[in-house]
Amino acid sequence: MKIAQITPLYEAVPPRFYGGTERVVAHLTDALVDLGHEVTLFASSDARTKARLVSVRDQAIRLDPAQLKSDLAAHLSQLAEVRERAAQFDVIHFHTDMIHFPFFDGMAQKTVTTLHGRLDLKDLQGVYRRWPRFPLVSISDNQRRPLPSANWAATVHHGVRADLYRFQPRGEGYLAFLGRISPEKRPDRAIAIAKRVGMKLKIAAKVDAADRAYFEEKIEPLLHDPLIEFVGEIGDTEKSAFLGGAEALLFPIDWPEPFGLVMIEAMACGTPVVAYDCGSVPEIIQDGLTGFIVRDEDAAVAAVRRVPELDRWAIRRRFDERFSATAMARRYLDIYARGVERACSKTGVAAE
Amino acid sequence: MKIAQITPLYEAVPPRFYGGTERVVAHLTDALVDLGHEVTLFASSDARTKARLVSVRDQAIRLDPAQLKSDLAAHLSQLAEVRERAAQFDVIHFHTDMIHFPFFDGMAQKTVTTLHGRLDLKDLQGVYRRWPRFPLVSISDNQRRPLPSANWAATVHHGVRADLYRFQPRGEGYLAFLGRISPEKRPDRAIAIAKRVGMKLKIAAKVDAADRAYFEEKIEPLLHDPLIEFVGEIGDTEKSAFLGGAEALLFPIDWPEPFGLVMIEAMACGTPVVAYDCGSVPEIIQDGLTGFIVRDEDAAVAAVRRVPELDRWAIRRRFDERFSATAMARRYLDIYARGVERACSKTGVAAE
Numbered sequence: 001m002k003i004a005q006i007t008p009l010y011e012a013v014p015p016r017f018y019g020g021t022e023r024v025v026a027h028l029t030d031a032l033v034d035l036g037h038e039v040t041l042f043a044s045s046d047a048r049t050k051a052r053l054v055s056v057r058d059q060a061i062r063l064d065p066a067q068l069k070s071d072l073a074a075h076l077s078q079l080a081e082v083r084e085r086a087a088q089f090d091v092i093h094f095h096t097d098m099i100h101f102p103f104f105d106g107m108a109q110k111t112v113t114t115l116h117g118r119l120d121l122k123d124l125q126g127v128y129r130r131w132p133r134f135p136l137v138s139i140s141d142n143q144r145r146p147l148p149s150a151n152w153a154a155t156v157h158h159g160v161r162a163d164l165y166r167f168q169p170r171g172e173g174y175l176a177f178l179g180r181i182s183p184e185k186r187p188d189r190a191i192a193i194a195k196r197v198g199m200k201l202k203i204a205a206k207v208d209a210a211d212r213a214y215f216e217e218k219i220e221p222l223l224h225d226p227l228i229e230f231v232g233e234i235g236d237t238e239k240s241a242f243l244g245g246a247e248a249l250l251f252p253i254d255w256p257e258p259f260g261l262v263m264i265e266a267m268a269c270g271t272p273v274v275a276y277d278c279g280s281v282p283e284i285i286q287d288g289l290t291g292f293i294v295r296d297e298d299a300a301v302a303a304v305r306r307v308p309e310l311d312r313w314a315i316r317r318r319f320d321e322r323f324s325a326t327a328m329a330r331r332y333l334d335i336y337a338r339g340v341e342r343a344c345s346k347t348g349v350a351a352e
Numbered sequence: 353m354k355i356a357q358i359t360p361l362y363e364a365v366p367p368r369f370y371g372g373t374e375r376v377v378a379h380l381t382d383a384l385v386d387l388g389h390e391v392t393l394f395a396s397s398d399a400r401t402k403a404r405l406v407s408v409r410d411q412a413i414r415l416d417p418a419q420l421k422s423d424l425a426a427h428l429s430q431l432a433e434v435r436e437r438a439a440q441f442d443v444i445h446f447h448t449d450m451i452h453f454p455f456f457d458g459m460a461q462k463t464v465t466t467l468h469g470r471l472d473l474k475d476l477q478g479v480y481r482r483w484p485r486f487p488l489v490s491i492s493d494n495q496r497r498p499l500p501s502a503n504w505a506a507t508v509h510h511g512v513r514a515d516l517y518r519f520q521p522r523g524e525g526y527l528a529f530l531g532r533i534s535p536e537k538r539p540d541r542a543i544a545i546a547k548r549v550g551m552k553l554k555i556a557a558k559v560d561a562a563d564r565a566y567f568e569e570k571i572e573p574l575l576h577d578p579l580i581e582f583v584g585e586i587g588d589t590e591k592s593a594f595l596g597g598a599e600a601l602l603f604p605i606d607w608p609e610p611f612g613l614v615m616i617e618a619m620a621c622g623t624p625v626v627a628y629d630c631g632s633v634p635e636i637i638q639d640g641l642t643g644f645i646v647r648d649e650d651a652a653v654a655a656v657r658r659v660p661e662l663d664r665w666a667i668r669r670r671f672d673e674r675f676s677a678t679a680m681a682r683r684y685l686d687i688y689a690r691g692v693e694r695a696c697s698k699t700g701v702a703a704e
Contacts, residue, residue: 057475064474066474068470068472068473068474069473069474069475070473070474070475070476071475072424072449072450072451072475073450073473073475073476073478073479074475074478076450076451076453076454076479076482077475077478077479077482079454080454080482080483097424098424098425098428099424099428101428102428102431102432102454102455103454118420120420121420121421121422121425122416122418122420122421122422123409123421123422123423123424123425123426123429124422124425126425126426126429127425127428127429130428130429130432131432
């Protein structure tokens with residue numbers, strides 16, 4: 001199949017550091033190529049991909065040292081480029097939320113749009129009502145809740161490339177927190193849990209400018225403890241060792257997380273996840289098999305103590321079955337095929 | 353003529369406080385109605401306008417206390433609404449930069465787009481090259497510099513409604529600074545000038561979240577001086593008295609200001625402007641008549657001392673001739689008429 005993948009341009013594909021969407025696009029694209037498809041990726045020049053790359057910007061926006069730049073303009077140019085070449089593809093797969101809708105109005109049936117963000121924002125309802133013909137993919141069933149009547153085609157859980165994450169049969173005695181420092185990720189809860197259990201906690205996290213005040217006021221004062229180690233933002237090469245060395249990943253979120261990529265990255269290393277029952281969590285974690293789902297700090301502390309009962313091999317096996325990039329790519333191929341079928345059955349009636 | 357005005361949705365039309373674009377849209381719309389045209393304004397419900405209002409959001413985005421909202425979604429819905437009704441208008445006038453381009457590709461000739469922002473941003477060139485048929489209006493000739501080969505139809509300087517600004521024949525002994533507190537507006541320069549001249553300076557200014565650190569580190573320490581009075585953000589009703597009472601407005605900018613609405617608001621009150629030679633300044637201020645154009649602090653200090661030489665009546669007269677909303681509306685009507693003519697002469701050849 002001839003497939004176009006359209007990524008947001010904020011981070012490189014895959015990202016050097018933090019960045020969920022561009023990572024999933026990278027892994028999906030490579031997996032589709034591995035499965036024998038002809039894939040074209042519309043991204044910035046710094047992409048590393050097995051697909052054919054159509055470069056639409058010299059570098060990812062957030063990596064670009066230029067002070068004066070325009071996100072919106074960059075994406076408009078990208079989408080104009082995609083539209084010009086649209087006839088070359090059987091399916092065009094967008095990861096750009098909704099900004100492409102006005103461009104592809106006339107060919108919605110040959111598109112697939114994966115929504116990567118939270119959907120409980122005030123203005124979204126109107127947009128998905130006005131463009132009802134774009135088939136949408138949710139990344140968890142829970143993510144759909146605020147927009148139950150949108151044009152959902154499927155839920156496809158994210159996957160990551162199995163070969164990039166090294167399985168570790170044993171942890172090295174610490175707990176891990178990996179992500180952004182922000183109120184909804186609740187690093188403060190992770191710290192409290194680690195202190196109560198008396199285990200070392202390593203925090204590998206990015207601090208966005210928007211969250212700097214939160215970090216300085218709420219989190220930094222909690223770091224002065226021999227059990228807590230703040231290692232800053234880590235790159236892809238360090239991630240596998242960081243997650244694999246942990247006895248458990250703490251994921252004590254306090255918001256409707258649409259997916260939570262770090263959970264499956266931990267599972268790929270064989271590391272169990274202790275997660276709060278929010279958003280996608282019950283769809284990703286199997287309680288008592290790949291981790292524990294908890295609702296408060298007492299339960300989290302108890303869960304961490306029970307982590308040694310879990311089988312790290314079984315966690316990795318579960319990852320391979322459900323959350324590898326190949327598993328994700330196969331599910332998307334089903335959706336693409338359905339779209340192509342629908343489009344063909346309409347040919348002559350309402351083509352384009 | 354049947355005219356649609358499409359405003360950004362960030363501030364109310366007109367804004368309660370700071371906000372240049374929505375203010376100009378408000379004044380232009382009312383002036384077009386006063387000149388006998390049938391005008392429809394696509395804006396949020398809190399607009400106060402003489403035109404017919406098509407409400408596309410319950411309130412302006414920045415005034416909306418909702419935490420979770422989407423600028424992009426709000427504007428996409430607005431533009432979808434405009435497109436649905438496009439056939440009702442002779443001309444559709446956009447103040448939304450470029451986000452409408454993909455919607456109105458097929459009818460660019462019946463649109464006018466006023467660009468309100470700075471144009472020296474990295475990604476803009478590509479967009480204006482890809483959509484070369486949308487007639488563009490610059491708000492100063494200087495603004496065009498980074499995009500000399502875009503499809504410029506005209507420069508139209510901003511205007512404001514004369515009746516909203518009360519002329520004051522005499523100042524009350526202070527200098528004024530009005531705007532945002534930000535490094536490119538250089539409130540520090542205004543403070544230094546006032547101190548050297550030994551005159552009181554009143555600063556009426558908004559501090560955006562993005563500029564809070566700059567305010568606290570660079571400006572706040574300068575405010576502890578009997579000559580300097582920080583009055584915070586002021587509303588429309590206070591503005592006329594604030595500007596009219598000033599001996600001069602200080603406009604010591606350090607960036608390519610595309611227009612600088614406050615300069616003409618001061619002129620409307622009869623107040624001279626001492627401005628640095630940047631961006632649009634030489635197009636707006638007539639040196640020795642409506643104010644002084646300076647290049648450094650020494651010249652600014654000398655200029656403030658010469659302000660009593662200027663005739664406040666002459667300044668207001670100059671405002672009435674060149675910068676009233678009616679003057680602006682007439683210039684836009686010329687541009688609309690040219691568009692309608694072009695569109696008619698093409699009918700039957702390439703009528704959309």
